[in-house]
Amino acid sequence: MGKGRAGMPTIEELIARKRDGGGLSAEELDRLVLGFTAGEVPDYQMAAWLMAACIRGLDAEETVWLTDAMVRSGERVDLSALGRTVLDKHSTGGVGDTVTLVVAPLVAACGGTVAKVSGHGLGHTGGTLDKLESIPGFRTALSIGEFVRQADEVGVAVIAQSPEVDPADGAMYALRDVTATVPSIPLIVASIVSKKVAGGADAVLIDVKSGSGAFAKTGDEARALARQLTRVGAALGRCIRCVVSDMDEPLGAAVGNALEVAEAVATMRSATGRLAEVCVAIAGRMLAMGGGAPTAAAGEALAREALADGRALEAFRRWVRAQGGDEAVAEDPADVLPRARERRVTGAPRSGYLSRMDAEGVGRAAAALGAGRTTKDAAVDPGAGIVLHARVGEPVSRDDPLATLHAAGPALLDEGERRLLAAVGVTDDRPEPRALLTDV
Ligand code: URA
Numbered sequence: 001m002g003k004g005r006a007g008m009p010t011i012e013e014l015i016a017r018k019r020d021g022g023g024l025s026a027e028e029l030d031r032l033v034l035g036f037t038a039g040e041v042p043d044y045q046m047a048a049w050l051m052a053a054c055i056r057g058l059d060a061e062e063t064v065w066l067t068d069a070m071v072r073s074g075e076r077v078d079l080s081a082l083g084r085t086v087l088d089k090h091s092t093g094g095v096g097d098t099v100t101l102v103v104a105p106l107v108a109a110c111g112g113t114v115a116k117v118s119g120h121g122l123g124h125t126g127g128t129l130d131k132l133e134s135i136p137g138f139r140t141a142l143s144i145g146e147f148v149r150q151a152d153e154v155g156v157a158v159i160a161q162s163p164e165v166d167p168a169d170g171a172m173y174a175l176r177d178v179t180a181t182v183p184s185i186p187l188i189v190a191s192i193v194s195k196k197v198a199g200g201a202d203a204v205l206i207d208v209k210s211g212s213g214a215f216a217k218t219g220d221e222a223r224a225l226a227r228q229l230t231r232v233g234a235a236l237g238r239c240i241r242c243v244v245s246d247m248d249e250p251l252g253a254a255v256g257n258a259l260e261v262a263e264a265v266a267t268m269r270s271a272t273g274r275l276a277e278v279c280v281a282i283a284g285r286m287l288a289m290g291g292g293a294p295t296a297a298a299g300e301a302l303a304r305e306a307l308a309d310g311r312a313l314e315a316f317r318r319w320v321r322a323q324g325g326d327e328a329v330a331e332d333p334a335d336v337l338p339r340a341r342e343r344r345v346t347g348a349p350r351s352g353y354l355s356r357m358d359a360e361g362v363g364r365a366a367a368a369l370g371a372g373r374t375t376k377d378a379a380v381d382p383g384a385g386i387v388l389h390a391r392v393g394e395p396v397s398r399d400d401p402l403a404t405l406h407a408a409g410p411a412l413l414d415e416g417e418r419r420l421l422a423a424v425g426v427t428d429d430r431p432e433p434r435a436l437l438t439d440v
Pocket residue numbers: 092093173182187188189191192215
């Protein structure tokens with residue numbers, strides 16, 4: 001950018017002010033964000049400002065203003081025609097986090113309406129879109145009109161983030177991802193809340209992950225992030241409620257796109273296990289937010305029933321059919337979903353208690369097997385990934401099956417196995433159990 005107009009600081013001056021610990025006004029943040037989206041502020045200036053913001057932070061007002069500017073960088077999805085409270089569920093990025101695939105139809109089965117704008121995965125965390133797209137025929141590129149109609153008729157719709165909705169976040173996140181500026185609470189808050197506000201849902205349950213596989217490494221960081229998400233959401237007129245869930249080890253047993261879809265179906269069939277528990281807890285809170293249950297506890301009771309009696313699976317089948325996917329996946333996932341060419345069972349390195357199954361490490365192992373992306377536009381191998389056979393705290397004997405790896409060939413299996421073993425710890429003493437989910 002050239003010189004500022006009379007009395008207006010240049011972009012360079014805005015960068016310098018943030019570098020020195022000062023604040024920007026709403027108007028200045030608008031110029032920065034909207035100028036960047038319009039191509040007037042170049043990448044290098046935005047990247048420099050992001051680094052300054054990452055180090056110096058943003059105050060409470062700046063975070064709201066930044067978020068608001070990001071929302072106004074593009075279109076907003078208008079869901080008001082549905083005439084009811086529309087719910088969304090978001091996770092701050094987990095490993096083996098199959099929750100959305102179960103919770104969305106579960107809430108729909110209990111009479112709620114879920115409309116979610118979702119992204120692809122990057123790095124070691126999986127994206128809901130990649131998981132859904134592993135179902136043959138499943139379309140995520142619905143028009144806004146189709147999205148709204150489907151949410152109305154089926155009770156659940158998930159579409160890909162379009163370049164028209166919150167384009168500032170797409171472009172800023174791409175810069176943050178390669179300039180070491182992702183780990184900043186205000187930047188993460190603005191990124192998530194702007195997408196949620198632009199996505200149109202009235203009430204959003206955010207599952208803030210805490211642990212090695214998450215942005216928030218400690219419970220304190222996760223709770224601070226959760227409080228900011230709720231505060232900024234409220235400032236922009238949205239009801240955001242958060243839970244903090246453990247991501248020191250992967251949530252489910254499956255890590256990888258088709259493998260996670262199969263696990264979601266198995267969870268909707270058996271209605272038991274760690275994943276089912278988290279899904280019931282989250283669905284219950286969403287039903288309470290949407291007015292479908294008087295309290296979270298009452299919502300949990302409804303969700304537990306709908307999971308156990310097959311209505312959640314039925315809603316999943318309707319959802320898959322509505323988006324063009326092969327609904328037989330709800331019957332026999334192994335028959336319908338793509339499979340990797342080769343498998344290998346990895347055994348425990350020694351006897352003892354499994355003390356560590358580092359989520360980030362397992363995510364990176366799955367990515368190395370082909371389940372994740374190394375660059376934004378890379379393709380994923382839908383069948384690749386890991387199925388864990390042991391959980392932290394369980395006793396294992398040397399060479400007991402720890403995990404089954406799925407990949408296209410032996411070189412990938414070697415690399416995946418090396419990474420997986422680096423993520424695993426076995427000790428003589430039984431480790432302390434960790435809480436799975438806490439409210440904020
Ligand atoms: N998830 C997002 O959408 N944005 C961030 O910045 C971090 C996690």
